[in-house]
Amino acid sequence: MELKRTNKFGKIRCACCGCYTITEIADICEVCYWEESIYQEEINTEDDDAPNYISFKEAKENYLKFGAIKLELKSKVREPNVDELPPSLG
Numbered sequence: 001m002e003l004k005r006t007n008k009f010g011k012i013r014c015a016c017c018g019c020y021t022i023t024e025i026a027d028i029c030e031v032c033y034w035e036e037s038i039y040q041e042e043i044n045t046e047d048d049d050a051p052n053y054i055s056f057k058e059a060k061e062n063y064l065k066f067g068a069i070k071l072e073l074k075s076k077v078r079e080p081n082v083d084e085l086p087p088s089l090g
Helices: 038-043 056-066 071-076
Strands: 020-022
Touching: 038 056, 056 071
Parallel strands: none
Antiparallel strands: none
């Protein structure tokens, strides 16, 4: 598994969208609505006991399609701030 990297503000990069929005484990990313879950990120399956109720792979695909891990969560997310963008987009 990839090491969690922080930006200059101490925010952790969201595993799903890549934006620096996470301050602690189990935070929900305001940009894609992924709840940090090391278990789901490593196992990459849908699990009813896991916090996101969607596989990590599907969540990433959905974020690229419509900007949230699930279409019904689109109204709960926001655009990333400039300081939250991954290095490749910032």
